Amino acid sequence: MNDPKTRRPRQADIATLAGVSVSTVSRVLANEPGISETVRRQILKVAAEHGYPVKPAIETVAGGLALIASDGVTGGLSIFYEAIVDGLRAGAADAGMPFDIRLVREDRTTPDAVRDYMKAAGAEGLFLVGIDPNETLRDWLQASMTPTVLVNGTDPRMQFDGVSPANFFGAYEATHRLLKAGHRRILHLTGSHRHTIRERIRGFEAAIAAVPGAEGRLLPMTFQSSASREAHELTLAALAENAGFTAAFCMNDFIAVGVLEAVNEAGLRVPEDFAIVGFDDLPCALMTNPRLSTMRVDRAALGREAVSLMLSRFRDRTAPARHNCQAVVPVPGGTVPNAEPVRGADDL
Structure with missing residues (x-):
């Protein structure tokens, strides 16, 4: 007769101990998406404690949605935001982050509208590109603990992560x-x-x-x-x-x-x-x-840095907000004599 202490545990045993269904255990052990992180961690913990062989976890990254102010990108500043979007796309691709974009009128970024946009995109994180959230949207984003990064934006109240030029x-x-x-x-x-x-x-x-x-x-x-x-x-x-x-x-x-x-x-x-x-x-x-x-x-760098901030926010949704500034570099030209930059005011 087999000793129950040495018998390899079955998925049904893990399910019983973790208080979940066998199908949930099966999906977690197969690294399938769609399971909450709390349940996933509990099942993996029980499996490890009872010697069930677990495949190395493949880290899944939540999706992100970029809302971009249409009034800006459809005018002369389209070239400015194009490079930012390139950086966002590249950063998301490197991180394995599902990523989508939507142009919106800034005055129509209501909580209901933003919620619908994110649901349609299957996104957990929100990039606000060239948009300063109004008070109603701010309150909803904070109450719902929606991971949010302001791109080419700053938050004077430091409630949201952000990245901008200096x-x-x-x-x-x-x-x-x-x-x-x-x-x-x-x-x-x-x-x-x-x-x-x-x-x-x-x-x-x-x-x-x-x-x-x-x-x-x-x-x-x-x-x-x-x-x-x-x-x-x-x-x-x-x-x-x-x-x-x-x-x-x-x-x-x-x-x-x-x-x-x-x-x-x-x-x-x-x-x-x-x-x-x-x-x-x-x-x-x-x-x-x-x-x-x-x-x-460096507009593309703004986009890549925004993705980095979002990944950090996914890992810790209660951490204090951070704002990162990208250096702005003087470019010599012919409209200023001796245009090479000189820093500091002491030598004026």
């Missing part, structure tokens, strides 16, 4: 390049409700404040038409005041193109009479004459 420091450096070249009256063309853009405004103002005698002026934009066209009109109006402004730091390169056109139209030489620095290093920066001096954002 907007404050990048704007500070961009303005510093103009100050280093001797400019003391500098325009900043900008405009957005987004926290990321507000950080660029703060960086501009901090750089101006660091230099005695320097003055900066914000030229708010509405973006009701072409960004370049609006920037062109605003710059012409500012130059017509003869207020002594000799340089401009622009929120992005599209805006910088409009500024450059206006300066040329006003009969000023670039960079001798008027200097310009853009932001993002978009393809249009290579097409201007002279070539635009700008700040490079």
